[in-house]
Amino acid sequence: MDGAGQGLREQARPCPQAGSLLRLSEALLQIAIVLISVSIVATLPWLAIFGGIIGAVGGLLMVNGYTLAIEIPFLAA
Incomplete structure (x- = not known):
């Protein structure tokens, strides 16, 4: 593999902080949906x-x- 391909491979590596942020945001959005649904019923x-x-x-x-x-900071790996 040439140098340019290796550089692109390094850029494409996943960032662990991105995964943590996406998991946390998914949980918060699900909690928000539940809270709003309960507020309608209650x-x-x-x-x-x-x-x-x-x-x-x-x-x-x-x-x-x-x-x-x-x-x-608290999500940085």
């Missing part, structure tokens, strides 16, 4: 707001997991 608007906040945090972590724009 007619608790504050629970829907709390679920929305958790969902927004999960969405931001998902975007960061794909772009790795911000390094989160």
Whole structure:
């Protein structure tokens, strides 16, 4: 393999922090869905707001997991 191919192979290696961020964002989004669903059944608007906040945090972590724009210290490997 030539030098250019080796350089591309190094760039393509997965980042462990990205996996951690994506797993955490998936969990937060699932929790948000459950909280919002429960708030509908229980007619608790504050629970829907709390679920929305958790969902927004999960969405931001998902975007960061794909772009790795911000390094989160407690998730760094």
